[in-house]
Amino acid sequence: MSPIIRRLYLHVPFCARECPYCGFYKHTPGRLASTDFIDALLAELSLRLETVQMIPESIFMGGGTPSLLSRSHWLRLASGLADRIDLAAVREWTLEANPRTFDVAKAEAFRAAGVNRVSLGVQSWAPRTLATLGRDHTPDQAREAWRMLRGAGFDNLSLDLMFSIPGETAEEWQQSLDETLALAPDHLSCYNLTYEEDTAFLTRHLAGELDVDPDRDADRYLETLNRLETSGFIHYEVSNWARPGKESRHNAAYWRGEDYLGIGPGAVSTINGQRWKTLPDTAAYTRAALSGEDVRTEVENLTAEDLRLEALGTRLRTLEGAPESLVNPSAAEEVTLLVAEGFLNRREGRLLLTRRGMPLVDSIVGRLV
Numbered sequence: 001m002s003p004i005i006r007r008l009y010l011h012v013p014f015c016a017r018e019c020p021y022c023g024f025y026k027h028t029p030g031r032l033a034s035t036d037f038i039d040a041l042l043a044e045l046s047l048r049l050e051t052v053q054m055i056p057e058s059i060f061m062g063g064g065t066p067s068l069l070s071r072s073h074w075l076r077l078a079s080g081l082a083d084r085i086d087l088a089a090v091r092e093w094t095l096e097a098n099p100r101t102f103d104v105a106k107a108e109a110f111r112a113a114g115v116n117r118v119s120l121g122v123q124s125w126a127p128r129t130l131a132t133l134g135r136d137h138t139p140d141q142a143r144e145a146w147r148m149l150r151g152a153g154f155d156n157l158s159l160d161l162m163f164s165i166p167g168e169t170a171e172e173w174q175q176s177l178d179e180t181l182a183l184a185p186d187h188l189s190c191y192n193l194t195y196e197e198d199t200a201f202l203t204r205h206l207a208g209e210l211d212v213d214p215d216r217d218a219d220r221y222l223e224t225l226n227r228l229e230t231s232g233f234i235h236y237e238v239s240n241w242a243r244p245g246k247e248s249r250h251n252a253a254y255w256r257g258e259d260y261l262g263i264g265p266g267a268v269s270t271i272n273g274q275r276w277k278t279l280p281d282t283a284a285y286t287r288a289a290l291s292g293e294d295v296r297t298e299v300e301n302l303t304a305e306d307l308r309l310e311a312l313g314t315r316l317r318t319l320e321g322a323p324e325s326l327v328n329p330s331a332a333e334e335v336t337l338l339v340a341e342g343f344l345n346r347r348e349g350r351l352l353l354t355r356r357g358m359p360l361v362d363s364i365v366g367r368l369v
């Protein structure tokens with residue numbers, strides 16, 4: 001009996017230009033953003049459907065910038081999905097979008113196809129910070145993109161912000177929060193800038209050009225926490241806030257450890273304790289998928305220990321916390337210490353981060369594994 005999978009991820013690797021801090025698999029489209037690429041995605045899906053039953057409750061189209069696809073490619077992909085899988089159970093269909101990559105007609109096409117949630121990559125409202133990040137939009141273009149999405153009928157819009165960007169002042173971050181709240185978002189993701197492998201930012205950081213300041217990071221994070229809490233958001237994961245009922249179902253399923261199928265170059269899947277990555281090379285991926293070849297790479301069988309570590313790391317970041325049973329028994333004393341130090345709370349067999357603990361979640365997990 002083939003497994004039933006309820007989470008579908010599609011990776012579209014194209015970006016108008018490459019942001020110097022971004023570690024995802026992405027590139028400019030060139031001639032690769034073609035009908036062949038869309039057909040390759042659908043061919044890969046068809047191949048996977050020989051071994052899994054896909055009855056999605058959530059779909060997430062990420063990248064890259066899926067909103068960069070042309071309207072005709074987008075419609076081809078949406079109808080190809082509908083031809084292959086029953087979409088009746090889909091409750092949440094998220095599309096990652098960037099300002100300047102869509103117009104009113106495209107926004108309406110997203111909505112008509114069934115997308116009911118858009119995550120807009122704004123990152124900052126301060127022009128100087130946008131320039132540092134190498135973003136190609138202005139604050140006005142981001143506001144216009146937001147208006148187009150609302151105009152197309154989206155009542156579940158998320159906005160992505162980044163903080164602790166070198167050179168960004170506390171006032172600029174406060175201004176970014178002000179501008180964001182003025183748009184009345186339904187959901188917010190706010191991430192601390194990190195220096196990812198194989199990025200221009202990491203090179204500059206190692207050369208001493210871009211700093212790291214843990215105190216500044218913690219201050220910005222706590223300011224964000226206070227500001228969003230008093231604005232009525234539920235803080236349901238360390239970096240994510242939502243209006244009641246607007247939490248991301250798809251990401252919450254990842255954090256619970258549900259299986260998911262990922263399609264597209266560089267996408268990751270986890271099904272029945274097996275994890276693989278789809279070939280992270282768009283041209284080779286397209287050729288292989290269209291020839292009916294298996295495009296999985298890096299296939300690994302996850303051990304119970306792998307799953308325990310992963311569950312501890314993801315669940316501790318959530319509002320519900322992590323079952324204490326996930327902690328390595330040899331780290332029991334660390335739990336007592338972390339509680340005494342005010343970084344963790346214990347409640348009904350679960351461990352929950354305190355406000356003090358939230359900015360330090362990665363090091364706390366490190367002490368518990």
Ligand code: SF4
Nearest residue numbers: 015018019022063064
């Ligand atoms: S941050 Fe987003 S827009 Fe920038 S390169 Fe990465 S995926 Fe593309």
